[in-house]
Every structure is written in structure tokens, then in C-alpha cells.
Amino acid sequence: MNLTDTSRTGGDTMRARLADPSWIAAAGPAELRAAVHALCWRTVRSTIDGFCADLHVAxxxxxxxxxxxxxxxARLALLDARTGTDPDERAVLLRRSANAxxxxxxxxxxxxxxxxxxxRWPAASDLVAAIADHRRRVSPEDACDADTALWRVLDDAEHLSPTSNAA
Known part of the structure; x- marks a missing residue:
């Protein structure tokens, strides 16, 4: 395995961790920083949408x-201050900065x-969290009509939020 493969594997592992809100909630600053750096190399929109769904995690x-x-x-500014820098290196930093x-x-x-x-309604976040928790605890096979109707409302509300993926 060459260095490129190792880097990609490590980055993929870190990006995968960001798909788990529990990992993010428990992660320390250094771990989370490394994971966000990995995500800046190659963003995954579903991962971003996933951690934006939880206020604490977001x-x-x-x-x-x-x-x-x-x-x-800061790295980009240092690179720009040097003469004879590689334009590809600058392009990579610009892309990573844009992803950040x-x-x-x-x-x-x-x-x-x-x-x-x-x-507007202080209890709304508690209500949404309770509905989402209820949805996680009840299997679709055991859900009654009222459960599925409630979950549809939650889905609609989530799709209307500014963090949902409109594309």
C-alpha cells in the first residue's frame, strides 16, 4: 500500500465517523478537527445534512x-506570500477552503x-426531538396509522428546513 492509499483510507475513516452523530458528540477537539479536515478534502453532502439535523452536533x-x-x-495566505509556488497546491487549498x-x-x-x-415556540425543539426518538424506537412493522402520520409530518418539516438538501 502506498502513501496515497493510506491517506485516502484514513480520510475515508474520518469522514465515515462524521456520519455518526454519537461519535461527533463524544469526540474531542483534536479528533473532530481531523475529521473535518478529512471532509474538506472530499465533502459528502449526506454527511453534512446528517450532522446538521442535530443542533448540538451541528x-x-x-x-x-x-x-x-x-x-x-492561513495556509493559503502563507502560500500566496511565497514565490514560485505550485499552482496545483494553491488550487487544492482553495477547494478545501471552499468545502470548509x-x-x-x-x-x-x-x-x-x-x-x-x-x-417562536421554545418547546418545538423538544417536540421534534421526542418525535424523532419515538420513530427510532418503534419499528415500521409495529407502527400504527397515527405513528406513520406523525412521522410524515416530521419528514415534511425536515424537508422544509434550510439544512435539507434541495438538489
């Missing part, structure tokens, strides 16, 4: 992604949406 990733974005921008901006924007929108919703 807030934690937002803080980390802002730091990663600042690191990438995408993560920051998605998390920021999720947090702001939750704050707006909570300001």
Missing part, C-alpha cells in the same frame, strides 16, 4: 469547521434555524 461541528477554515485560509465554507454555512444555517424556531 453547533460542535460549526465551531470546529470555523477553526479548520481559518487554518486553511460549505460546512460552516450548512451548520450555521441549522443553528440559526433552530434558534429561530425555538424563539
Amino acid at each position: 453547533s460542535k461541528v460549526l465551531i470546529t469547521a470555523r477553526g479548520v477554515k481559518a487554518e486553511l485560509d 465554507t460549505e460546512i460552516v454555512a450548512a451548520c450555521d444555517a441549522a443553528v440559526q434555524f433552530a434558534q429561530m424556531r425555538d424563539a
